[in-house]
Amino acid sequence: MTWAAILLTSAGCYVLKLAGLLVPRHWLEQPTVARVAALLPVALLAALAAIQTFADDTRLVVDARLAGVAAAVVALLLRAPFLVVVAVAAGTAAAVRALG
Amino acid sequence: MTSVTAAAGDAARWQEVRGPVLRQAASVGIATGAYGLSFGALATTSGLTVTQACALSVLTFSGGSQFALIGVLGSGGSIVSGSGSAVLLGARNMLYGARLAAPLHLVGWRRAVGAQLVIDESTAVALGAEDRGDRAARLGFWATGVAVFVLWNLATLIGAVAGTAIGDPRDYGLDAAVPAAFIALVAPRLRSLPSWLTAVAATAVALAVVPVVPAGVPVLLAALVPVLAVLVFKERAQ
Numbered sequence: 231m232t233w234a235a236i237l238l239t240s241a242g243c244y245v246l247k248l249a250g251l252l253v254p255r256h257w258l259e260q261p262t263v264a265r266v267a268a269l270l271p272v273a274l275l276a277a278l279a280a281i282q283t284f285a286d287d288t289r290l291v292v293d294a295r296l297a298g299v300a301a302a303v304v305a306l307l308l309r310a311p312f313l314v315v316v317a318v319a320a321g322t323a324a325a326v327r328a329l330g
Numbered sequence: 331m332t333s334v335t336a337a338a339g340d341a342a343r344w345q346e347v348r349g350p351v352l353r354q355a356a357s358v359g360i361a362t363g364a365y366g367l368s369f370g371a372l373a374t375t376s377g378l379t380v381t382q383a384c385a386l387s388v389l390t391f392s393g394g395s396q397f398a399l400i401g402v403l404g405s406g407g408s409i410v411s412g413s414g415s416a417v418l419l420g421a422r423n424m425l426y427g428a429r430l431a432a433p434l435h436l437v438g439w440r441r442a443v444g445a446q447l448v449i450d451e452s453t454a455v456a457l458g459a460e461d462r463g464d465r466a467a468r469l470g471f472w473a474t475g476v477a478v479f480v481l482w483n484l485a486t487l488i489g490a491v492a493g494t495a496i497g498d499p500r501d502y503g504l505d506a507a508v509p510a511a512f513i514a515l516v517a518p519r520l521r522s523l524p525s526w527l528t529a530v531a532a533t534a535v536a537l538a539v540v541p542v543v544p545a546g547v548p549v550l551l552a553a554l555v556p557v558l559a560v561l562v563f564k565e566r567a568q
Contacts, residue, residue, distance in 0.1 A: 250427020298506025
């Protein structure tokens, strides 16, 4: 029973991943689709960052993650390298949790 | 002679691209992979065997979908509702694949293998590297995908065997590290008014719908922002 669920879920998830990669190239090269595709990374990355900062399943919460992300934004504005930005976020969130 | 110099120049430029992309892949891989510990521990407390937990991480390889499935199964839900919500959560991977198809242009076995690695993190690093060329996007995709795959599966095994004895990744702030990485990846793209407006609108849409749609769907709805923007401005232009 559990194995059936595992295999069903895995098959479904894999088919979706593969289906995206199989979208025909000429379709992606249409001008309208190409313009959407150009803006899509910004939309996806911004939405993922927001969701991972504020969402707890289907609730919005403010917790130590926000402090970590805010510190990371400051590091970005100070032109810190990528690894420093990520480390500042983790360190700040960990410190806020340890203190809270 | 000229071509030798040009080739040397290309090689030097590639060195400058490769290092940063690999560092992004490594840090995102570590921060995300560590969550396999939580998944493994939660999977076995939800009634899965160690083998089942590991099989799920290898075969499904989509964190959100995996947590959803064990959540439903653990609370006594049916296979249909468990797998259904898990697959719905993975629907955004199809969108990622469609967006990545052109820069990655995978064929044959690489497409079959690469498909399994289409997840939030590999997509984020690939798209972040894309403005330095398709080669950088491909490196970002494969390096991040493989790093997350290896670490996520290793961590699942450790978490499933050790249970909750191992600390929570959140104690180390890793839950803030991943969104911070995504912001660092989007920041260089925020150079024009349309890109700022897209980022703000996508953020607003995603957060607004979090309480009313299943997890995983907000990112899909945020992807409608550029679709609407392009359609609206196209009509105005005509």
